[in-house]
Amino acid sequence: MPTTAPKRVTAADVARSLGISRATVGFVLNDTPGQTISDATRERVIAEAKRLGYRANSAARALASGRSRIVLLVMPDWPLDHNLRTNLDEASLALDEAGYSLVTMTPHVGGKAQPLWETLSPDVVMGLGPFTREQIARFRAAGVEHIVPETATEDGFALDELSDGPALQVRHLIERGRTRLAYAGSADPRLADLLALRRESARAEIDRTAGAELVTTADVDASNAAECLAAFLDAEVDGIVAYNDDIAALLLGAALRAGVDVPGRVAVVGHDDAPVASLLVPSLSTVHIDIAGLGRYFAQMALTAAAGAPVPTTRPFTTAELVVRETT
Template sequence: MPTTTTAKRVTAADVARSLGISRATVGFVLNDTPGQKISDATRDRVIAEARRLGYRANNAARALASGRSRIVLLVMPDWPLDHNLRTNLDEASLALDEAGYSLVTMTPHAGGKAQPLWETLNPDVVMGLTPFTREQIARFRAAGVEHIVPDIPLEDGTALDDLSDGPAQQVRHLVERGRTRLALAGPSDPRLADLRELRRSIARAEIERTPGIELVASADLDAASATERLHEFLEAGADAIVAYNDDVAAWLLGAALRSGIDIPGRVGIVGHDDTPVASLIVPSLTTVRIDIAGLGRFFAQMALNAADGAPVPTDRPRATSEIIARETT
C-alpha cells in the first residue's frame, strides 16, 4: 500500500543550520527585529536561503508572541455590494496590505448560525462603515476585542451621514435643464432603507428651497414595478425623475423605452454613482460621479491608528461630486 508523507515545515532553525550561523541571527532577520546590528550581507544571505528552502513564517506563532493577529475585521451592514462600496473596500484592502495587515469582511445576518469572526480570528481592530449599536460593542468587548472603530454607540447620537451633496446636484441639474415638476424614485430593497431616506431628504430639501419647483411624487420600486411607478409619476405631472442610484434610473429608463415614452423629451432621468452601466445603456444615463478614492484609505488609516494605540482620525475626507451630463436629461 502506498504511503503518504507530509512535507516538514521549514523553520528558522533549518535556515540557520544550512548557513552555519546562529538561530538568533536568523530569527532577527526573518522577524525584522528592530535594534539589531546585522550586516546587509548577512541579512541578504538569510533572506536568500530562506527563499531557497521554502521558509514561510509561522503567522500563528508570531501572532501569539506579539499579541497581534495583523487582521482588521470590517463588520459590514447588510447592504448590496454596489460599485462605490467595492471601490472603497479595494482601496482599504490595498492600504492595509501595504502596512502588513489583512482586511477581512463579514456581514452578520438576523438569525444567522455561523460563529462571528470576531470570536474566531482575534482581530486587532473591528471596524464598521456605520456606527455600531451598544449591544454590538458589548459583544466585541466580550470576545476580547480591544480596538473598535467607531466606538461611540449608535444610541449616543451618532448617525449615518451621506458622502456628498449628490442628490442636491441631481435636483439643480434638472432645474438648469428647465424641469419644474420632480419625482423621487428610490429602491424598494429594505436593506437600503436608511440610505434611501437620507438621499431622499437631501433632494427634498433642495427642492423646497428652490423657487418654482414642485415635488409631485415619491415612490420606491424595483425592476418588476418600474413600469407601474413610471406611469404614476407621469400621471402626477412629473417632467423629471431624481433616481436613488443608476440601477433605479436604468429600471425606469427601460420601462420608458418599452412603453414608447420619449426620454428626455417627455421626462428626464438622472441617476447617481456613475456606475459602468450608466455610459453603456442607450440612451446613456446622466448621473452623479462621486470621487471617493481617498475614503477607503482613510478607513484603513483609522484601523492602523487604532491598532497602534494612536488617536483615530476624525476629519473624514469629504467626497466631491459632479454631474456627468449624458442623454437622459
C-alpha cells in the same frame, strides 16, 4: 497510496542548513529590532530561507508580536453596489501597501457562524458608523484593543450624508426646465435608511427652490418599473430623481420599451456614476462621488488606530460632481 503533505520548513531547518544559531535566524526572519547582526549574515539567512521554501508561521508571528496585521470591517447588511465595492477596493489597497489585510464580515440576525473578531484576533475592528454598546462589549470581550469608531450609540449605525448628490440631481433637473419631479427609490429593504436620507435631501432641495414641486415618489424594482413609470407619467412628471443608477436604468428601460421619449417627455438623473450609466443608450446623467478617497480615508483611520494614535473625529466631506449625459 495516500500522499503525505510535505514537512513545513522551519527556522530551525534554516539554522541547521547554515550552521548558525536558531536565535540568529529567528531574529532575522522576524526582523527583531535592537539586534547587532551583520548585513552579510542577514543576507545569507534570507537567501537560504528562500531556497528551502521557508514560510513564516503567521499564527506564531502574531502571537509573538501581539499583532495579526488584520483589519476587520464589520459591514451593515447592504447590497454590494458600485460605490461600496469601490470603497472596499481602495481601502484594501491602501491597507495592503501598509502590510495589513482587510477582511469584511456582515453579521446577520440569528446567524450561527462564530464572529471573525473572535477567530482572527484583528488588530482593528472598524465600522462604517458607530457600533452599538453591545457590539463594543463583544469586541472587548474577544480581546480587540482598537475599535473604530469607539463611540457607541444605542441604535448602532448612525447615517450621515457624505455629499450633496441629491441636491445636485434636483438642481440639474430644474436648470433643464423640469418643474414636476418624482423621486424613484429602491424597493430593497436593506437600503431603507440610506434611501430615506437621499430622498429627504432631494425633497429639502425642492422645498428650497421656487417653481418646482415633488409630485410623487415610488420604490422601484425590476417587477414594477413599468408600472411606476406609467404612474409618474400619469401625474405629468417631467423629471425623475433616482436613488441610484440601477433604479434610473430600470426606469429608462421601461421608457424605451414603452416608446417614451427620454429626455423629451421625461428626464432621468441617477446617482453614483456606476459603469452601466455610460453604457446605456441614451447614456445616463448621474452624480459622481469620490468614494475611492473615502475608502483611503477609512484605511488611514485603521492604520492610525493600529499604531495606538487618536483617530480623526470627523470624516471628510466627499465631493460630488454632476455628470451630464443624454437622459437630461
